[in-house]
Amino acid sequence: MDNKGVNAVKKENFSEWYTQVIQKADLIDYSEVSGCLIFKPGSYSIWENIQSYLDGKFKKDGVKNAYFPLLIPEHLFKKEAEHVQGFAPEVAWVTHAGNTKLNERLAIRPTSETIMYDSYAKWIRSWKDLPLRYNQWCNVIRWEFKHPVPFLRTREFLWQEGHSVFATKKEADKEAIRILNFYADCYEKILAVPVLKGIKSKNEKFAGADYSLSVETLLPNGKAIQGATSHNLGQNFSKAFGIKFLDISEKNDYGWQNSWGFSTRSIGIMIAIHGDDKGIILPPNVVLNKVVVVPILFTKDKKEIVNVANSIVKKLKKFNPLLDDRDDYSAGWKFNEWEMKGIPLRIEIGPKDLASKQVVFVRRDNNEKINVKIKDIGKEVPKVLNEIQENLFLKAKKFLEGSIQKVQDISELKKVVNDNGIGKANWCGSPSCEENVKDKTGAKSLNSEFNSKAEGKCFACNAKAEYVTYFGKSY
RNA sequence: GGGGUUGUGGGGUAACUUGGUUAGCCUACCAGGAUGGGGUCCUGGUGAUCCCGGUUCAAAUCCGAGCAGCCCCA
Numbered sequence: 127m128d129n130k131g132v133n134a135v136k137k138e139n140f141s142e143w144y145t146q147v148i149q150k151a152d153l154i155d156y157s158e159v160s161g162c163l164i165f166k167p168g169s170y171s172i173w174e175n176i177q178s179y180l181d182g183k184f185k186k187d188g189v190k191n192a193y194f195p196l197l198i199p200e201h202l203f204k205k206e207a208e209h210v211q212g213f214a215p216e217v218a219w220v221t222h223a224g225n226t227k228l229n230e231r232l233a234i235r236p237t238s239e240t241i242m243y244d245s246y247a248k249w250i251r252s253w254k255d256l257p258l259r260y261n262q263w264c265n266v267i268r269w270e271f272k273h274p275v276p277f278l279r280t281r282e283f284l285w286q287e288g289h290s291v292f293a294t295k296k297e298a299d300k301e302a303i304r305i306l307n308f309y310a311d312c313y314e315k316i317l318a319v320p321v322l323k324g325i326k327s328k329n330e331k332f333a334g335a336d337y338s339l340s341v342e343t344l345l346p347n348g349k350a351i352q353g354a355t356s357h358n359l360g361q362n363f364s365k366a367f368g369i370k371f372l373d374i375s376e377k378n379d380y381g382w383q384n385s386w387g388f389s390t391r392s393i394g395i396m397i398a399i400h401g402d403d404k405g406i407i408l409p410p411n412v413v414l415n416k417v418v419v420v421p422i423l424f425t426k427d428k429k430e431i432v433n434v435a436n437s438i439v440k441k442l443k444k445f446n447p448l449l450d451d452r453d454d455y456s457a458g459w460k461f462n463e464w465e466m467k468g469i470p471l472r473i474e475i476g477p478k479d480l481a482s483k484q485v486v487f488v489r490r491d492n493n494e495k496i497n498v499k500i501k502d503i504g505k506e507v508p509k510v511l512n513e514i515q516e517n518l519f520l521k522a523k524k525f526l527e528g529s530i531q532k533v534q535d536i537s538e539l540k541k542v543v544n545d546n547g548i549g550k551a552n553w554c555g556s557p558s559c560e561e562n563v564k565d566k567t568g569a570k571s572l573n574s575e576f577n578s579k580a581e582g583k584c585f586a587c588n589a590k591a592e593y594v595t596y597f598g599k600s601y
Numbered sequence: 602g603g604g605g606u607u608g609u610g611g612g613g614u615a616a617c618u619u620g621g622u623u624a625g626c627c628u629a630c631c632a633g634g635a636u637g638g639g640g641u642c643c644u645g646g647u648g649a650u651c652c653c654g655g656u657u658c659a660a661a662u663c664c665g666a667g668c669a670g671c672c673c674c675a
Contacts, residue, residue, distance in 0.1 A: 423637065
C-alpha cells in the first residue's frame with residue numbers, strides 16, 4: 127500500500143475515497159476469502175471501545191454475558207419457518223469432518239436465535255426463571271453475494287447479540303425500545319453519528335419478528351444505512367422452540383422474546399461520515415489514543431524538546447497519548463500520517479514554542495491551530511476534545527437533517543432520492559405499496575417515527591396513511 | 602442470469618496493438634550520510650509478469666480453459 131496521502135476526493139468518488147482511507151489509516155487488510163477482512167489493531171481498538179460502552183450499558187440494565195456455539199445443527203436452524211426462509215440463502219454450512227461426511231449439516235451461525243432458544247427451552251420452567259436476558263459478543267457469517275464493502279457489508283462480522291425472554295409482552299416491548307436507545311446513544315455520544323430511530327416496515331423487519339426497531343442514518347454518497355436493530359419476536363420463537371413457563375397464576379404460557387444486535391458495521395458508518403480528504407477522523411470518545419504529541423526535532427535543543435514532550439505525555443496519561451519522537455521522519459511527514467489516521471488532537475512542541483513556554487494544539491476536525499501555555503495543557507486538552515466530539519456530531523447532524531425532505535407523492539420521492547437525500551412521507555405501511563415505491567423510485571422504507579401522527583392519505587397509494595416514514599436508497 | 606473489461610514487486614503503473622531490451626518508472630521497504638515548524642535530499646540495495654495448457658527458435662505480449670477483481674444490463 128502506498129503510504130502517501132489519500133488522493134481520492136470524498137465528494138467526487140466516495141467509494142474510491144472510502145477504500146483508500148480505511149487502508150491508509152491502517153484499519154484493515156483483505157484476506158484470501160472475499161468478504162472476510164482483517165481487523166488490524168487500529169480498528170479492533172475502536173471496536174473494543176464500542177464494546178466497553180455498550181457492555182457497560184447492558185450490564186447496568188441487568189443483562190448477563192454468555193457464549194453459545196458457532197455451529198447450529200440443521201434441524202434446530204429450521205424450527206422457525208419465517209426465520210429460516212429469511213436467512214437460508216446466505217447460510218454457510220459445515221458438511222465434512224476431514225473426509226467424512228457429517229450425518230447432519232451444521233450451519234455456521236448467521237445469528238443465534240435458534241441455538242440459544244433450544245437451550246432457553248430447557249432452562250425456563252417457572253415465571254421465577256424470568257426474565258432471562260443473555261448477550262454474547264461474537265462473530266457471525268452471512269454469505270452475501272453483493273460485492274463486499276469493508277465494515278459496511280462483509281461476510282463475516284463481529285457483533286453483540288442480546289436475547290431476552292420475558293413473562294409479559296409489556297416487558298418485552300419496553301426492553302426493545304430501551305435497547306434501541308442504548309444503540310442510538312452509542313452512535314450519537316460515542317461515534318458522533320446522528321441517527322433516525324423508528325420501526326421497520328413489514329417488508330423490512332427481521333425474519334421471524336413481530337416488529338423490528340432500528341436506528342438509521344445517511345452516508346455521504348446518498349445511501350441510507352441501518353445502524354442497529356432491536357427486534358420484538360413476540361411468541362414466534364418461543365412457540366417453535368417450546369419456551370414455556372408456569373406463570374404466577376398457575377397457567378402455562380409461552381415466553382415473550384426480544385433479540386437485538388449492534389455490529390462492526392458501525393465503524394464503517396462512522397468513518398464514512400466524519401472522514402475528509404486527508405484521511406479518517408476519529409471522534410475522541412471512540413479512540414483509545416486521543417492525542418499525539420509531536421516534538422519538532424532539530425539537531426540543537428533536541429534533548430530538551432524530547433524531555434518536555436515526555437513530560438506532556440506523562441501529564442496526559444488518561445488520554446493515552448502517543449509520542450511520535452521518531453528521528454527519521456520529518457515533522458511534516460508525521461503531521462500527515464497522524465491526520466490520515468484520524469487522531470483527534472495533535473500537540474506540537476518545537477524550539478520556538480519552548481522559548482515562549484507554550485505548545486501548539488492542532489484540531490483534526492477543523493485544522494484549527496491553538497497556542498496553549500504549557501502549564502494549561504492539563505485543563506485545555508479535555509476541553510478541546512469535548513469541542514471536537516461535539517463539532518463532529520453537529521456537523522453530521524446538519525448533514526443528515528439537511529438531506530431529509532418531506533415528499534407528497536412518488537415523483538417527489540424519486541427526485542429527493544436521486545438527489546442523494548431521504549424522503550419523509552405519510553405512508554400506509556402496506557407491503558405491496560412498498561414494493562411499488564421501490565419499483566418506481568429505487569427507494570426502500572428505512573423506518574417510521576415512533577411519535578409522529580400520520581395525516582391524510584398515503585403518499586404513494588390512496589389508502590389511509592398510518593405512519594410517518596423515511597425512504598431512501600439503501601446499502 | 603447476460604454482456605463488457607482488467608489481472609506485472611507490498612501499493613500505483615510502463616512495455617502488449619506489431620512476440621525478441623538486463624521487464625522501465627513512481628512509491629514502499631533495507632543500509633549509510635546530510636537534513637529537520639506541513640509528505641526533505643543524496644548514494645547504494647531488496648522485491649514482480651494470476652493459475653493451467655497451447656502456438657513458436659522465442660510469450661508479460663498471441664490462442665484456449667480456469668480463477669479473481671471491476672463496470673454495465675436484467
